[in-house]
Amino acid sequence: MSEPRYFLAYCDKLFTPSESFIPRGYSAFSKLKPLYIGHEVKGPIPEGAEVVQLGPLHGPAGESAFKQLGSISTKLEETLKAYNPVALHASFGKSGAYALPLAKKLELPMAVTYYGGDATKTTNTKDSFIRVYNRRRAKLWKDADLILPCSNFIRDELAAKGAPEDKMVVHHNTADPARFEPGEKKDLLVFAGRWTEKKGIDTLIAALARLGEELEGWTVRLIGDGDLKEDLVKELQAAGVNAELPGWVEADDMPGHWAEARIAVVPSKRAKSGDAEGLPLVCIEAMLSGCALAATRHAGITECVKDGVTGYLVDEGDEAALADRLARMLTDKDRTKQMGEEGRNFALSDFNLQKQSKTLEAYLIDLAKKADLL
Numbered sequence: 379m380s381e382p383r384y385f386l387a388y389c390d391k392l393f394t395p396s397e398s399f400i401p402r403g404y405s406a407f408s409k410l411k412p413l414y415i416g417h418e419v420k421g422p423i424p425e426g427a428e429v430v431q432l433g434p435l436h437g438p439a440g441e442s443a444f445k446q447l448g449s450i451s452t453k454l455e456e457t458l459k460a461y462n463p464v465a466l467h468a469s470f471g472k473s474g475a476y477a478l479p480l481a482k483k484l485e486l487p488m489a490v491t492y493y494g495g496d497a498t499k500t501t502n503t504k505d506s507f508i509r510v511y512n513r514r515r516a517k518l519w520k521d522a523d524l525i526l527p528c529s530n531f532i533r534d535e536l537a538a539k540g541a542p543e544d545k546m547v548v549h550h551n552t553a554d555p556a557r558f559e560p561g562e563k564k565d566l567l568v569f570a571g572r573w574t575e576k577k578g579i580d581t582l583i584a585a586l587a588r589l590g591e592e593l594e595g596w597t598v599r600l601i602g603d604g605d606l607k608e609d610l611v612k613e614l615q616a617a618g619v620n621a622e623l624p625g626w627v628e629a630d631d632m633p634g635h636w637a638e639a640r641i642a643v644v645p646s647k648r649a650k651s652g653d654a655e656g657l658p659l660v661c662i663e664a665m666l667s668g669c670a671l672a673a674t675r676h677a678g679i680t681e682c683v684k685d686g687v688t689g690y691l692v693d694e695g696d697e698a699a700l701a702d703r704l705a706r707m708l709t710d711k712d713r714t715k716q717m718g719e720e721g722r723n724f725a726l727s728d729f730n731l732q733k734q735s736k737t738l739e740a741y742l743i744d745l746a747k748k749a750d751l752l
Contacts, residue, residue, distance in 0.1 A: 520542075
């Protein structure tokens, strides 16, 4: 078997802890291997990963000229050409806009993946000459060879703003079934996410306050931190809801939490800024772990949660309906267990990291072949 060929994996902020899904998305590649490129390394570099930080390779005007003007220094061009890459894959629309001139300079086919806010936030969808992404957005969509929205919802959001539908292929978020498996289940309800408007943690806490004695015997674990936390914890305390508050949990530690939970709650909603989910990874992680989901009809959540089968769906911000569905799940444990089992089977079939990773590799190989680079 011949040695794998490089492709450029561009993300301006590399290895951000909350974005571990990016390197994992390449985990089943066998014919291609990523050369990670970007300007900041925000977290631990995965074992075996090859990284080129672009900052030292820019010309006299530095990173600003690269991002604002698309200036590619000779040193940068020669350094990357030495790897003989066959394609460029950018994670997030903003990184795609930064990477577009580089792909042109190196004559590489380019794919860009959209994950959520990069397609929905007002700051990203409005017209603006000042912001690089907004200024290059139309050109990015015109010149990119492939656009990969992470859900049908994100595809529709992009199409409504003018992205060419014939270039878009939905590539769902996924999780690794080797990491997320059911464990010994406890009477445990888990939320995991940032305590921000988009994550809907305020809706969940209002729903928990309505449940009262129905929570007796159950443990409520609310994972994460964020701007809303201080005030919402006070609301929890005022309502007499006892909850575990472990704060931020590393991605590598999340399998243990999902493994023992019976119920996962994903109450996301569109924020006032327009920010919306793509397809929350916690849904897939929880489903693979055998959790039943109580979630909202928001973004790509409806693509992975089957109402009444793998969990329950309620409208965004509907605390009364969420409390009602949670009450059903708390009291009918056999039904909740069955939902968790159905959810795991669905996730194994349709949201399996290894399958999706191989599909992504096939997309990039196809682009490289069409460009006569393979």
